[in-house]
Amino acid sequence: MLLKSSKINEFRLWGLVLILVGMGVMILGTAGIVFWGQTGKVIAAVFMVIGMIALLVSVGIYFWAGMLSTSAVMLICPECGRQTKILGRTDRCMYCKTILTLDKEMATHGLDSDDDELPVAASKTDSGPAAAAPPSSQA
Numbered sequence: 541m542l543l544k545s546s547k548i549n550e551f552r553l554w555g556l557v558l559i560l561v562g563m564g565v566m567i568l569g570t571a572g573i574v575f576w577g578q579t580g581k582v583i584a585a586v587f588m589v590i591g592m593i594a595l596l597v598s599v600g601i602y603f604w605a606g607m608l609s610t611s612a613v614m615l616i617c618p619e620c621g622r623q624t625k626i627l628g629r630t631d632r633c634m635y636c637k638t639i640l641t642l643d644k645e646m647a648t649h650g651l652d653s654d655d656d657e658l659p660v661a662a663s664k665t666d667s668g669p670a671a672a673a674p675p676s677s678q679a
Contacts (some may be wrong), residue, residue: 546634547627548612551605555598562594613642 545553569587572580612625620636630641641647 544632544637546624546632546637548605548609548625549634551601551608555601555605558594558598558601562591562598564591565594566591615640 565587569584569591572583572587574580576583608627609625612627614623614625616622617624617633617636617638617640619638620633622633622635624634624640625631626640626642629643630639630646632639
């Protein structure tokens with residue numbers, strides 16, 4: 541379970557890897573000037589373009605992870621008690637790596653036989669006008 545993580549953190553990890561790879565390729569390309577002189581400038585230009593493409597892809601991945609993060613369901617992890625986000629039907633806690641689910645059929649324990657809803661302590665935040673309005677008590 542050492543290498544397992546939540547889906548959002550996996551996307552961020554690949555974004556970081558692409559940033560490091562892109563910068564490494566650009567640095568290696570510039571080293572071509574030192575090793576091959578005038579011919580190395582062409583190699584440096586090619587490696588700079590490849591590195592910039594990797595950096596732009598990583599920016600896209602970070603943007604995508606951010607958009608997914610804003611629409612993720614937030615809940616309290618039953619193991620560590622910290623607030624985490626879930627993408628899809630199952631995901632891992634961002635902190636303790638516990639497998640979490642919102643699907644009743646996939647849950648292993650924690651539900652009573654007469655419960656119809658999953659025990660979610662905190663749901664996705666809603667900033668719309670319906671969330672801010674107090675409940676009305678009309679008979």
